[in-house]
Amino acid sequence: MGKKRYVGVDLGGTSMMAVVANEKGKVLGESDSATDRSSPQATIDQIIAQIDGALADAKLKASKIEAIGVGAPGAADPKTGVIAKAPNLGWTDVPLGPILEDRYGVPVAIGNDVQVAILGEHAFGAAKGAKRAVGIWVGTGIGGGLIADGELERGARGAAGEIGHMVLDENGPVCGCGRKGCAEAYASRTSMERDVMLRIAAGRASVVPDIMKERQKTRMTSSVMKRALAANDEVMKEVVAAAQRYLGLLAGNVVNMYDPEVIVIGGGVAQRLGEEFVGPIRETARSRFLRPDPDERVRIVHAGLDDYSGALGASVLARRNA
Numbered sequence: 421m422g423k424k425r426y427v428g429v430d431l432g433g434t435s436m437m438a439v440v441a442n443e444k445g446k447v448l449g450e451s452d453s454a455t456d457r458s459s460p461q462a463t464i465d466q467i468i469a470q471i472d473g474a475l476a477d478a479k480l481k482a483s484k485i486e487a488i489g490v491g492a493p494g495a496a497d498p499k500t501g502v503i504a505k506a507p508n509l510g511w512t513d514v515p516l517g518p519i520l521e522d523r524y525g526v527p528v529a530i531g532n533d534v535q536v537a538i539l540g541e542h543a544f545g546a547a548k549g550a551k552r553a554v555g556i557w558v559g560t561g562i563g564g565g566l567i568a569d570g571e572l573e574r575g576a577r578g579a580a581g582e583i584g585h586m587v588l589d590e591n592g593p594v595c596g597c598g599r600k601g602c603a604e605a606y607a608s609r610t611s612m613e614r615d616v617m618l619r620i621a622a623g624r625a626s627v628v629p630d631i632m633k634e635r636q637k638t639r640m641t642s643s644v645m646k647r648a649l650a651a652n653d654e655v656m657k658e659v660v661a662a663a664q665r666y667l668g669l670l671a672g673n674v675v676n677m678y679d680p681e682v683i684v685i686g687g688g689v690a691q692r693l694g695e696e697f698v699g700p701i702r703e704t705a706r707s708r709f710l711r712p713d714p715d716e717r718v719r720i721v722h723a724g725l726d727d728y729s730g731a732l733g734a735s736v737l738a739r740r741n742a
């Protein structure tokens with residue numbers, strides 16, 4: 421006990437991070453980088469460079485680690501370690517698990533990025549110790565994950581937790597999944613960007629284009645959103661408030677259906693804005709509870725591990741699979 425160390429990799433479409441962590445979630449070494457998506461091989465080489473970097477930072481040889489875990493943005497087969505489809509990386513059928521096993525000679529576990537992040541929050545963060553917890557991750561899309569009896573609940577077909585595609589209005593805007601009116605179509609960062617740009621196109625004044633130009637961003641990132649809110653931008657305030665309203669309805673639905681001890685709101689937006697983002701979501705959600713909760717036993721909070729939810733969660737996945 422205590423001496424075992426695991427590598428966790430948080431593989432994202434825009435950035436990646438590898439950590440070496442012990443069983444208690446202490447980060448012993450880390451390395452991160454922007455994601456090179458020019459080819460699957462380039463991305464894989466970069467993953468290996470981050471793992472080697474984290475090992476060097478921890479002053480450890482690869483032979484001193486027990487296992488590796490990876491959270492990947494897409495559909496991964498936990499049995500074969502093959503990533504069948506990861507649109508944000510441009511990947512189809514990439515055998516990342518076997519490639520890393522060959523290279524490092526330890527077991528490699530591959531999981532979905534959001535589910536892995538929730539595993540991290542459950543092991544060490546905002547949902548620590550909870551038997552029933554739900555994660556709602558707001559980013560390019562909206563991902564989700566369920567903890568039941570202290571374990572990740574994958575569902576009968578491994579398809580559980582698609583909280584972002586709960587329908588709030590079947591005649592609503594088109595979602596990334598091709599259907600209409602899913603929560604993701606209202607409240608993902610992508611949807612908020614669409615709504616900000618629609619208002620600007622309709623002639624509303626906003627500081628968002630200037631902030632994006634100044635920061636050389638082609639997308640409305642969470643840091644751009646934070647800056648615009650700090651500048652009291654009316655368009656941004658309106659759009660974020662609408663997204664919070666929908667996320668509140670979503671969280672209320674989740675509580676009525678699943679009755680968790682805690683809902684963790686994560687992803688870049690929640691991380692950057694913290695309680696400013698989660699407070700109004702909580703308020704709306706609580707107004708929808710069928711069973712009153714005067715003692716506030718149902719907690720609705722932002723993720724507690726900052727940038728590390730995914731990488732530490734991947735180290736937990738590695739340990740469970742070792």
Ligand SMILES: [Zn+2]
Pocket residue numbers: 584585595596597598599602604605
């Ligand atoms: Zn959808």
